[in-house]
Amino acid sequence: MTQSEEIRIGERLRFYRQGRKKTQAAVAGLAGVSEDYLSQIERGLKTPTIGLLHKFARILGVQVSVLLGEPEFEQDGVIHPVASELNRVMMTYGGPGAGDAVDLGELRGRVDAAWQIWQTSKERFSEGAEVFPGLVVDVQTAARSFRAPGEADERREAARIASDMYFLLRTFAKRIGRTDLSLLAADRGIAAAYEADDPLRIAAAHWNLGHIQIAQNEAEAAEETVMRAIEELRPRLDDGSEWVAMHGALWLVAAVASVRQGDAWTARDRLRQKALPAARSAGEGNVMWTVFGPTNVDLHAMSVEMECGESAEGLSIADQIDVTNSPSLERQTTFYLELARLNEQRRDDAAVLLHLLDAERSGPEDLRYNTLARDLVRGLLKRARPTLAPQARALAKRIGLVVA
Structure with missing residues (x-):
């Protein structure tokens, strides 16, 4: 059984760093990590957090999708x-x-x-x-x-x-x-x-734009987009729960934009002081398909800690989440993938495998298309002890990561 020709994140990072003629010391210093830690990432011994990956992308002047190796579907x-x-x-x-x-x-x-x-x-x-x-x-x-x-x-x-x-x-x-x-x-x-x-849909449209701006490594632009929408919604917060929920959903995007810019404390403040009160007021819901409610706020809190590399705090938050409260299978699947990433940061491979299998049961097609999921499986294949290796290989085969 051989692995497909997909390249690991670390190898892509090294390729673009060398192509930009930047030393490990220079990139590590700008990213706020040690040179040794960057070296371990490039050799596949460590997996960068999402937030760190965005820092590398900004330093090297490439899209995050380039470092992730998103497939050329076209x-x-x-x-x-x-x-x-x-x-x-x-x-x-x-x-x-x-x-x-x-x-x-x-x-x-x-x-x-x-x-x-x-x-x-x-x-x-x-x-x-x-x-x-x-x-x-x-x-x-x-x-x-x-x-x-x-x-x-x-x-x-x-x-x-x-x-x-x-x-x-x-x-x-x-x-x-x-x-x-x-x-x-x-x-x-x-x-x-x-x-x-339609003011509610206008707000939702900016929520959507903010998401894709973040995906394109434009967190600052995303923050500007959603903060303008938040201000426009402010006069309508007494008009009903759907307006409060849309307001809270925009604050979730603002929180993600903050952590992607390296400001975890602002992200946490936005979750606790803005999004959470809105979620408690509006309750669990799905206004404009944003899946906004207390569960989604908790999921974002867990994600913020994951992106910061605070795996212990992320897992502690995860313990309080009942993901079945979410009306979206995509959010449930993402929850399991982020649990896998948190445990990958702690090198608990048994837990990584457990949560990847949970994610597969929740969203089998997501594992095939999600690049981070595939990197988690690839890392597990490399590290897995003999007792875990057969299950890891079987999973990799099911999602098309390895061929017989």
């Missing part, structure tokens, strides 16, 4: 060929406007059903790939319809449907490695939300 067409089809249909903007042929009620039902697939199905990538391209075409066609003077209500509803569909497309495109399509979808989601003149 080129090989093996893991997810739908990317090229989504790119094509987004560039066509749907067919010519034909309001009489558009059933907005039916279209709303299809978008909501697609969201249900994404948040609740274990085969969400495969099932989503079957419906997303056609849905994009029909939603974009609807958005170009209803332009007569007496069709303002229908036009706004078509825009609301479009904004919701673009929110979904943003997260799907990001997960299959197409951050360019994800950014395009986020931008169109903002335009659709403003077309609908």
Whole structure:
């Protein structure tokens, strides 16, 4: 059994460091770690935290996705060929406007059903790939319809449907490695939300944009995006729980933006002082598919500690989380992956394997597409004791990381 040709994070880090003609001492100093620690990362003996990985990306002037080695789905067409089809249909903007042929009620039902697939199905990538391209075409066609003077209500509803569909497309495109399509979808989601003149959706659109800006290593821009949206929502906080929940969801993005910029204390303060009170007030919910509530705040608190390398504190927070409270399988799967990462930081390989298997049960397709998950499995293959090695190899084979 041989490993696939995927390259470890450390090897990619060394490649780009040397290509930029930077010494280990220089990069380590800028990142705030020892030269020995950087050397261990480059040799595959240590795995960098997410926050540290973002520091390296900024120092070397590359995207985090480059260091992670996100697969070129467009080129090989093996893991997810739908990317090229989504790119094509987004560039066509749907067919010519034909309001009489558009059933907005039916279209709303299809978008909501697609969201249900994404948040609740274990085969969400495969099932989503079957419906997303056609849905994009029909939603974009609807958005170009209803332009007569007496069709303002229908036009706004078509825009609301479009904004919701673009929110979904943003997260799907990001997960299959197409951050360019994800950014395009986020931008169109903002335009659709403003077309609908819907303040809640406008806030959600900025929440979406903030997420993809963070994914593109633009945490400072993400912080600016969500902080503006937070200020715009502030006058509406007495209007109901959904406004409070959207306000809290934006603070979660702001917290992630802080820790990605190396400011863990601001991230913690934003979680405790802003997001948590909003979650306690609004309760568990899923406003605009943000899955915001006390459980998601706790998940973000755990993630912040993981990104800082504070594994003991992260595991302590994890012990208090009942992830089954989350309505999203994606969040549940992410919880198990982050537990695996926390235990990987402590070199507890038995726990790493246990939580990777939990993640596989929760979201089997996520392990195939999630680069960090694949790196966790790869590291486990390298280190695993004989008692764990057979299970680690079997998992690696199931997610396509090794071939017989």
